[in-house]
Amino acid sequence: MVVRRRNLFAAALGIAILLTSAFAPAAVDLSTGIRYVIPTGSLDECNAKAKTALDAYLQSATQTSPNDWIATGPLVQVGRPDTTASATVHCYAYQNGYVVTFSCFVETPNNPYDASALCTDVSHNFNGGPQTALTTPTPMPTGCTTANLIGTWQNDNDNKNSLKMDASGELTDSDDVIGSWILDGNKAVITYYGNHNMTLSADGKHLSGSGYSFTRKC
Amino acid sequence: MIWLRVTGIAAAFALCALLVSAPASATLDTAIGQRSVVPGKPFSDCSAKADRALTTVMQNATEAGPGSGNWFGAVSTGGAPSEIAIVECHPQGDGYAVSFTCSVQVPPSPDTAAALCTKVIAAFGAASTAATGGAGW
Numbered sequence: 001m002v003v004r005r006r007n008l009f010a011a012a013l014g015i016a017i018l019l020t021s022a023f024a025p026a027a028v029d030l031s032t033g034i035r036y037v038i039p040t041g042s043l044d045e046c047n048a049k050a051k052t053a054l055d056a057y058l059q060s061a062t063q064t065s066p067n068d069w070i071a072t073g074p075l076v077q078v079g080r081p082d083t084t085a086s087a088t089v090h091c092y093a094y095q096n097g098y099v100v101t102f103s104c105f106v107e108t109p110n111n112p113y114d115a116s117a118l119c120t121d122v123s124h125n126f127n128g129g130p131q132t133a134l135t136t137p138t139p140m141p142t143g144c145t146t147a148n149l150i151g152t153w154q155n156d157n158d159n160k161n162s163l164k165m166d167a168s169g170e171l172t173d174s175d176d177v178i179g180s181w182i183l184d185g186n187k188a189v190i191t192y193y194g195n196h197n198m199t200l201s202a203d204g205k206h207l208s209g210s211g212y213s214f215t216r217k218c
Numbered sequence: 219m220i221w222l223r224v225t226g227i228a229a230a231f232a233l234c235a236l237l238v239s240a241p242a243s244a245t246l247d248t249a250i251g252q253r254s255v256v257p258g259k260p261f262s263d264c265s266a267k268a269d270r271a272l273t274t275v276m277q278n279a280t281e282a283g284p285g286s287g288n289w290f291g292a293v294s295t296g297g298a299p300s301e302i303a304i305v306e307c308h309p310q311g312d313g314y315a316v317s318f319t320c321s322v323q324v325p326p327s328p329d330t331a332a333a334l335c336t337k338v339i340a341a342f343g344a345a346s347t348a349a350t351g352g353a354g355w
Contacts, residue, residue, distance in 0.1 A: 026244050027298035028323050032290055033282035064250045068317065072248065086248035088319050092308045101288070103304055105321035107246045
């Protein structure tokens with residue numbers, strides 16, 4: 001799509017390439033191709049606007065080299081500390097102005113919005129276009145939910161042994177030994193002195209299997 | 219006594235191995251590679267080398283819009299893209315500027331984004347050498 005304006009020739013090729021499958025467990029989603037040609041302006045102007053645009057939607061916009069910018073996110077990471085989104089902005093001198101390009105990456109399905117939405121907002125922030133608020137991560141449910149294993153679990157056979165499982169998939173026992181958890185449906189894999197296949201009860205309160213039995217405090 | 223210590227150390231190593239083998243949650247790693255300016259070469263030269271470099275490293279290359287000079291390639295793991303590299307070409311002076319951007323999901327990607335970009339940059343340089351017979355760009 002090519003948009004002509006009096007002071008701005010914007011060649012915005014908004015090519016959102018969804019490289020993911022709805023059934024894939026996780027994938028990188030790419031948006032690239034948004035490009036503006038600014039007929040008059042300096043690279044300093046481009047760099048300043050790039051930082052502002054990235055900081056509006058991601059964290060810690062950083063200039064990796066002259067005229068190259070990167071930021072990661074999402075901006076709000078409720079209970080999900082991993083990076084699941086990033087964007088880059090490149091500025092190039094061109095005639096009496098500059099060219100600026102945008103590329104975005106998000107990890108699906110772990111990010112609350114896709115790469116196209118992110119790049120549209122970042123590029124529109126740059127050129128003053130309309131922006132749509134990005135979806136923020138939904139806080140993970142806690143308590144006796146069947147959606148995850150977050151919480152404190154008491155070993156039914158050893159009152160001195162309990163496991164704290166957190167939103168990042170890590171678990172820590174009462175002696176600070178660490179492991180991890182994964183839940184798929186009601187089937188859990190607990191890595192704690194080996195891998196253990198366990199089953200979560202329908203009320204989300206009991207975890208049993210591989211000779212272990214735990215009850216969640218909730 | 220020595221046997222007991224060795225056994226204890228072995229058990230400790232085994233325990234560490236079990237715990238370290240814990241499945242890690244995936245994270246997105248993104249990097250920008252070193253940008254270069256190539257004087258005295260046409261824009262089409264950059265596109266051709268971008269195509270060849272991505273095809274070499276990623277086994278595929280697509281231009282995001284015909285003639286845009288914005289090329290990308292993706293590597294999939296289990297049917298889902300886990301590594302993406304972008305090569306951007308822009309006219310500059312009597313030549314062109316080229317930049318590299320990479321993003322990987324770790325795990326499953328064995329490479330960091332920076333390492334992937336290093337491979338693509340090297341392949342772009344090799345494409346230059348192959349094309350010109352010179353010492354690179």
